Amino acid sequence: MTHYVYRFGGGVSDGGSGDKVLLGGKGANLAEMASIGLPVPPGFTIATTMCTRYYEEGQTFPESVQDEVKTGIAHIEGITGKTFGDAADPLLVSVRSGARISMPGMMDTVLNLGLNDQTVEGLASVSDDARFAWDSYRRFIQMYSDVVLELDHGRFEEALEIAKEDRGYYLDTDLTADDWRALVAQYKDIVVELWGKPFPQDVHDQLWGAIGAVFGSWQADRAKVYRRLNDIPGDWGTAVNVQAMVFGNMGDTSATGVAFTRDPSTGQNAYYGEFLINAQGEDVVAGIRTPQYLTRAARETANAKPLSMEEAMPEAYAELAAVFDQLERHYRDMQDIEFTVQQGKLWMLQTRSGKRTAKAALKIAVDMAEEGLISREEAIARVDPQALDQLLHPTLDPDATRDVLTKGLPASPGAASGFAVFDSDTAERRSNAGDAVILIRTETSPEDIHGMHAARGILTARGGMTSHAAVVARGMGRPCVSGAGSISIDAKAGVMKVAGREIREGDIVTIDGATGEVMAGAVATVQPELAGDFGTLMEWADGVRRLKVRTNAETPLDCRTARDFGAEGIGLCRTEHMFFEQSRITAVRQMILAEDEAGRRVALERLLPEQRSDFVEIFEVMVGLPCTIRLLDPPLHEFLPHAEAEFAEVAQAAGIEVEQLKRRAAELHEFNPMLGHRGCRLGVTYPEIYEMQARAIFEAAVIVAEKSGEAPIPEVMIPLVGTKRELELMKIVVDKAAQAVFADKGRTIEYLVGTMIELPRAALKAGEIAEAGEFFSFGTNDLTQTTLGVSRDDASRFLGAYVEKGIYARDPFVSIDVEGVGELIELAAERGRKTRPDIKLGICGEHGGDPASIAFCETVGLDYVSASPYRVPIARLAAAQAALKK
Numbered sequence: 001m002t003h004y005v006y007r008f009g010g011g012v013s014d015g016g017s018g019d020k021v022l023l024g025g026k027g028a029n030l031a032e033m034a035s036i037g038l039p040v041p042p043g044f045t046i047a048t049t050m051c052t053r054y055y056e057e058g059q060t061f062p063e064s065v066q067d068e069v070k071t072g073i074a075h076i077e078g079i080t081g082k083t084f085g086d087a088a089d090p091l092l093v094s095v096r097s098g099a100r101i102s103m104p105g106m107m108d109t110v111l112n113l114g115l116n117d118q119t120v121e122g123l124a125s126v127s128d129d130a131r132f133a134w135d136s137y138r139r140f141i142q143m144y145s146d147v148v149l150e151l152d153h154g155r156f157e158e159a160l161e162i163a164k165e166d167r168g169y170y171l172d173t174d175l176t177a178d179d180w181r182a183l184v185a186q187y188k189d190i191v192v193e194l195w196g197k198p199f200p201q202d203v204h205d206q207l208w209g210a211i212g213a214v215f216g217s218w219q220a221d222r223a224k225v226y227r228r229l230n231d232i233p234g235d236w237g238t239a240v241n242v243q244a245m246v247f248g249n250m251g252d253t254s255a256t257g258v259a260f261t262r263d264p265s266t267g268q269n270a271y272y273g274e275f276l277i278n279a280q281g282e283d284v285v286a287g288i289r290t291p292q293y294l295t296r297a298a299r300e301t302a303n304a305k306p307l308s309m310e311e312a313m314p315e316a317y318a319e320l321a322a323v324f325d326q327l328e329r330h331y332r333d334m335q336d337i338e339f340t341v342q343q344g345k346l347w348m349l350q351t352r353s354g355k356r357t358a359k360a361a362l363k364i365a366v367d368m369a370e371e372g373l374i375s376r377e378e379a380i381a382r383v384d385p386q387a388l389d390q391l392l393h394p395t396l397d398p399d400a401t402r403d404v405l406t407k408g409l410p411a412s413p414g415a416a417s418g419f420a421v422f423d424s425d426t427a428e429r430r431s432n433a434g435d436a437v438i439l440i441r442t443e444t445s446p447e448d449i450h451g452m453h454a455a456r457g458i459l460t461a462r463g464g465m466t467s468h469a470a471v472v473a474r475g476m477g478r479p480c481v482s483g484a485g486s487i488s489i490d491a492k493a494g495v496m497k498v499a500g501r502e503i504r505e506g507d508i509v510t511i512d513g514a515t516g517e518v519m520a521g522a523v524a525t526v527q528p529e530l531a532g533d534f535g536t537l538m539e540w541a542d543g544v545r546r547l548k549v550r551t552n553a554e555t556p557l558d559c560r561t562a563r564d565f566g567a568e569g570i571g572l573c574r575t576e577h578m579f580f581e582q583s584r585i586t587a588v589r590q591m592i593l594a595e596d597e598a599g600r601r602v603a604l605e606r607l608l609p610e611q612r613s614d615f616v617e618i619f620e621v622m623v624g625l626p627c628t629i630r631l632l633d634p635p636l637h638e639f640l641p642h643a644e645a646e647f648a649e650v651a652q653a654a655g656i657e658v659e660q661l662k663r664r665a666a667e668l669h670e671f672n673p674m675l676g677h678r679g680c681r682l683g684v685t686y687p688e689i690y691e692m693q694a695r696a697i698f699e700a701a702v703i704v705a706e707k708s709g710e711a712p713i714p715e716v717m718i719p720l721v722g723t724k725r726e727l728e729l730m731k732i733v734v735d736k737a738a739q740a741v742f743a744d745k746g747r748t749i750e751y752l753v754g755t756m757i758e759l760p761r762a763a764l765k766a767g768e769i770a771e772a773g774e775f776f777s778f779g780t781n782d783l784t785q786t787t788l789g790v791s792r793d794d795a796s797r798f799l800g801a802y803v804e805k806g807i808y809a810r811d812p813f814v815s816i817d818v819e820g821v822g823e824l825i826e827l828a829a830e831r832g833r834k835t836r837p838d839i840k841l842g843i844c845g846e847h848g849g850d851p852a853s854i855a856f857c858e859t860v861g862l863d864y865v866s867a868s869p870y871r872v873p874i875a876r877l878a879a880a881q882a883a884l885k886k
């Protein structure tokens with residue numbers, strides 16, 4: 001028969017730390033601690049499976065469970081020698097919830113259960129401490145009324161405050177036994193008034209009330225919200241832990257506290273925690289009294305007067321320190337602990353792996369490996385690659401208060417505060433004048449590059465994780481929140497409306513690109529500190545990974561940043577981003593809007609020297625490393641002029657009338673630019689563009705080879721190919737340009753010509769396409785867009801609902817849709833390799849910096865991933881973890 005009650009304590013352990021699914025985190029670890037001989041008050045856990053059954057059976061308990069609970073109570077009675085409900089020497093218990101992972105949305109704890117008008121007298125006489133007994137009883141009524149009966153706790157607190165005032169007391173500890181006794185009478189009256197019934201006197205009714213309340217809290221609204229936000233399935237259920245009470249409020253030799261075995265904020269290997277003498281657990285949390293430090297060193301550092309536990313209770317402290325060491329050796333991880341000291345005797349009430357900052361995670365992993373507690377491989381696996389983001393960008397001070405206005409997509413990590421500005425020229429002007437600004441746009445376009453560059457951070461109302469704003473901001477290392485749909489912006493008036501409030505130009509705002517939060521006012525930030533542990537862990541990671549890590553970068557600065565972060569080449573240089581620059585955009589527009597080849601060639605001649613010098617700078621940073629340069633892939637709408645002044649400028653440069661230019665721009669208007677005249681379609685129709693770019697690449701390569709003695713390795717990449725013929729035609733253009741340059745300069749450079757796989761057709765025909773191309777780079781932004789038929793720029797409006805409803809597990813533009821897009825990648829890799837066994841395979845979509853997608857790339861056996869500069873370390877660690885998992 002299934003059973004639901006699992007005992008622990010007194011030499012018995014029905015479960016252990018492996019039973020979290022069944023017993024919840026707290027229950028499993030209590031059983032584990034008991035089994036390794038730590039001082040755990042005896043108790044039992046009612047399994048999570050009971051929670052499920054409780055709901056299946058209309059919120060009732062089967063009789064068998066009632067019997068099992070009786071056995072559980074008998075287990076506690078046997079060990080403590082006390083009897084539940086006994087008027088002379090009563091057993092008191094605590095009742096706590098405990099799901100698989102800790103859930104702040106749920107009912108937490110009821111202490112001192114088992115007290116009533118009779119047993120309180122018994123407790124007073126056996127403890128020889130009436131004050132303690134009545135204090136415990138009033139605590140019990142207060143807590144039970146709050147969390148089980150759900151009565152207004154304010155009324156109880158009010159009564160306590162009045163009692164203190166009437167008597168001229170300041171602290172709770174000033175109240176005497178008679179004071180507490182009087183307050184208990186008042187509390188009971190309040191219960192009758194609010195609940196309509198007297199406070200339950202039957203200890204079994206009390207117990208079942210509390211058990212029912214724990215299970216009931218699993219479906220409370222706040223628990224449901226918490227589960228939704230944290231992806232916790234509703235069918236997990238919670239367990240209930242019933243445990244003999246130990247008392248931290250039995251005078252000055254008693255105490256209660258919480259502790260970490262290492263500092264959870266810095267990772268420093270020093271005990272960290274707080275305790276309170278003569279108190280129960282809730283006093284530490286409630287903040288009524290200021291807790292004292294655990295160690296003397298911590299007290300001295302803080303310059304605090306009240307003695308630390310190390311000084312005030314040296315024996316109990318020594319015992320606790322020994323337990324810390326035992327727990328760390330046993331669990332091989334930093335632990336978060338609750339304990340109580342009852343009249344000098346230490347009791348352990350909880351242990352679990354402690355939550356920590358990224359900085360602490362790194363330090364703890366490296367330290368533990370160096371201490372020999374864990375292996376280097378385990379250290380690598382312990383650090384969440386995404387958390388490294390916290391270390392690479394300034395982050396918001398976790399202790400600072402935040403006035404959150406709304407939430408958008410966390411498009412580019414880091415946090416920034418500054419004056420709100422609504423156009424790029426203002427951003428640049430104010431930034432030049434020394435102001436920190438946040439650029440706020442409905443969406444960004446190439447015209448905004450200078451403003452984005454000048455801004456500390458970027459906020460857009462529209463656009464997804466691969467929108468212009470997101471991609472450019474990530475490349476620049478600027479924090480960005482995109483697609484904050486609840487914002488409406490009137491750039492002309494210089495105002496945005498959000499959450500019923502108005503933010504005007506010059507008001508200070510803060511964005512957190514790691515969470516997507518948008519806040520009013522300044523929030524303090526903390527600067528990254530790439531300490532030694534970071535380098536150590538990265539070195540270990542590099543030792544085990546197979547995937548190479550390249551970067552998506554097109555400016556020398558980005559290339560430098562990426563190299564400093566360990567990039568092993570460029571996986572994607574988007575040449576159209578080089579064209580965005582203010583100094584060039586007019587020539588680029590002139591080229592696009594030209595009516596014929598001759599007109600285009602004029603503009604191209606102007607662009608050639610600029611392109612060449614760009615490539616020289618990039619090759620110099622990346623000398624000796626492969627550099628994938630993608631030929632122009634401009635969604636035309638991103639380049640067409642909009643404002644009158646822009647038309648005038650281009651018309652003047654091209655020597656034609658504004659009206660003629662406008663007519664041409666109207667001709668070029670596309671209904672669906674993402675599926676329009678972009679990628680190699682541009683090269684097919686206007687080969688002279690790719691010819692100029694190829695020439696610039698090879699001329700630059702020769703210059704750098706001559707200057708540094710080492711040649712760069714250009715990999716010329718043709719975008720948006722769907723057929724072998726497109727690639728063949730473009731390869732002819734590139735090869736011809738190469739031969740011309742090599743003949744002219746008298747020097748040959750090794751290079752490759754390959755293609756992106758961004759269209760389902762390209763993936764399907766990869767076998768044929770590989771005949772023409774020497775490498776494939778999976779452009780998973782477009783491949784996702786075209787496979788799913790979901791516009792990457794409009795997805796943010798509805799994809800949230802898709803993720804919420806479980807249609808996609810995660811945003812497919814962030815984490816590869818392994819089942820769909822992933823199958824195309826696998827198929828293309830297989831077909832490409834069949835034709836050309838040594839074909840080089842990489843990924844350069846935004847997924848190249850996403851740990852889950854990197855794990856997928858490892859299983860497909862790609863040669864490299866390419867990520868924006870600030871994600872390179874994340875990719876290195878994720879690649880190592882993926883290799884270890886294989």
Ligand code: PEP
Nearest residue numbers: 779780781782783844845
């Ligand atoms: C892609 O489509 O994945 C890609 C890298 O190209 P872009 O984002 O420039 O379209």
Ligand code: MG
Nearest residue numbers: 758779781782
């Ligand atoms: Mg693309």
